[in-house]
Amino acid sequence: MIEVNIQQQAIRIGARFAVSFQRTLRIPDDGQTYPLPPGLGIFPIFAVSDFAQRLPQEWSRENAAFISLYQREALWLGFHGARWKPNAVQVRIGGVNALSGETGEQPLRAEPQNYLVCPDQPWLDGINSGHGSVQQFVAMPLGLGYTVEAALTGDERHGALELTVYEPKPGVFPDEPPPASEVGARPRAAASGQ
Secondary structure: OOOEEEOOOOEEEOOOEEEEEEEEEOOOOOOOOOOOOOEEEEOOOEEHHHHHHHOOHHHOOOOOEEOOOOOOEEEEEEEEOOOOOOEEEEEEEOOEEOOOOOEOOOOOOEOOEOOEEEOOOOEEOEEEOOOOOEEEEEOOOOOOOOOHHHHHHOOOOOOOEEEEEEOOOOOOOOOOOOOOOOOOOOOHHHHHOO
16 A cells, blocks of 8 residues: 655655646536646645544545535646656546546556556646547536536446556666766766757
């Protein structure tokens, strides 16, 4: 089990991976395609355990956290990791894989790809719609049929954003970071401007 540490601006999972929740504008849900909206800062993150008396009992799971999101807002996920030892990450919203659109927990798979690799993937804007575009992560009330979960499964039971973070296979990457002199080193000719 990887250690989870809930901080105000990020959730740290393990020693090298973190996710932040970035506030952005919600674009109209009118079937048109829009450019990426601007980032408007980081959502503060709260541990469910700190507010257990005032939150629904079903929220009380180990390492559960929440953010306060208005329906007029949207968010994107910012990923932070160590280049020398990447993590595989699965993102599910309402039990639906945000990359493949499959429901339920699935093992890591390349075809269709149901995970991303961090740090090569710096962010995730939303859910793959299957049409070359992305549906934003937005807040919707449960039970009214507006969620991705309802659209794909006909049910609304999960209603949560879930991350599963995998450590790399043992022996594939170094256990310790490279010496500072090797991090970000460039070839001599490039460094001298020639």
